[in-house]
Amino acid sequence: MSMKNTMPNLLNSLKTSHKLFFVGLIFIVIALGSLLFLVSQKSTSEPLKVSDNSHIETKEVISKKETSEVCLEQVFESHVTFNDNNEETGVPSEDTQKINHVNEEISESDLDGEIEGDVKDKAHILADKIICIDPGHQEVANFEQELIAPSSDQYKIKCSGGTQGIITGVPEYELNLQVALLLRSELENNGATVVLTREEAAVNISNIERAEIANNNESHIFVRLHADGSSNAAVNGISILVPSNKFIHDEQLLIDSNRAANCILERLTDVTGAKNNGIIERGDISGFNWSNVPVVLVEMGFMTNNDEDQLLNTPEYQEKIAVGIISGLEDYFKNVEE
Numbered sequence: 001m002s003m004k005n006t007m008p009n010l011l012n013s014l015k016t017s018h019k020l021f022f023v024g025l026i027f028i029v030i031a032l033g034s035l036l037f038l039v040s041q042k043s044t045s046e047p048l049k050v051s052d053n054s055h056i057e058t059k060e061v062i063s064k065k066e067t068s069e070v071c072l073e074q075v076f077e078s079h080v081t082f083n084d085n086n087e088e089t090g091v092p093s094e095d096t097q098k099i100n101h102v103n104e105e106i107s108e109s110d111l112d113g114e115i116e117g118d119v120k121d122k123a124h125i126l127a128d129k130i131i132c133i134d135p136g137h138q139e140v141a142n143f144e145q146e147l148i149a150p151s152s153d154q155y156k157i158k159c160s161g162g163t164q165g166i167i168t169g170v171p172e173y174e175l176n177l178q179v180a181l182l183l184r185s186e187l188e189n190n191g192a193t194v195v196l197t198r199e200e201a202a203v204n205i206s207n208i209e210r211a212e213i214a215n216n217n218e219s220h221i222f223v224r225l226h227a228d229g230s231s232n233a234a235v236n237g238i239s240i241l242v243p244s245n246k247f248i249h250d251e252q253l254l255i256d257s258n259r260a261a262n263c264i265l266e267r268l269t270d271v272t273g274a275k276n277n278g279i280i281e282r283g284d285i286s287g288f289n290w291s292n293v294p295v296v297l298v299e300m301g302f303m304t305n306n307d308e309d310q311l312l313n314t315p316e317y318q319e320k321i322a323v324g325i326i327s328g329l330e331d332y333f334k335n336v337e338e
């Protein structure tokens, strides 16, 4: 047999078997397709509409389990933002305790472990925040003048000297910087981006320039750290200053500054046990009037009071102040994002 005769026969027979094979295959595909269609019709008739949950847009979907998602939404009352940061927080805030508690409940209710990990991720409300911290004053005061507000014709000195510890002798600018550096490191542990107006004592930065640092870095909030002084050594406690509407006409900035002050003051006085001297509106502070972002000035305590001066200069109390401010900022951002 020559190759010339066998090849066409083989091809013919193959073609026939191919035809049969394809007809069979089409039947199978049609049958499977119908079956899948019927199954999918049945499951989509259930009242679950994942894609319609537009309120979840800013958050990453917790899991495919709609029921657990709703449960978590209720627990957190939509306060918690969701992000990828998976680092452990250095600060045992009340919120992380709350979340741990929720985790326990979830494990008990027999949901899969994937959710537990995701819940921890949600704790980092500060992760996408830019926080500008201004450690008040500097080693040498600057008595040159600058405009109190863009729309004002009044002038004020560029940077005053601050107070000093009655017992410790520590100057305010030094205490402010110590707390600012601590605060920066703990905020960064929570994933925040922190901008300091100064990192050392020997600088020359006016109050307008400090506000401009907050503005130029598009900070979500500008936190200014100070300590108080009084001629009356008995006076003690924490207060927070916020801008008044004297020169600032951005209503939202004023509202947000007040909200932040409320949140921080509540947490701070709670953690430190210090006296709550309230929130004070001020129209005469250049570092407020030049700020385009919400701003608060924390008066951490009186350095002219024996007890408070000594407390303020211990690492333990400074840690409490940092924890109080961070917890307050977490409350504030949760509030703002509600």
Ligand SMILES: [Zn+2]
Pocket (backbone or CB within 6 Å): 136, 137, 162, 163, 172, 226, 227, 228
């Ligand atoms: Zn001060």
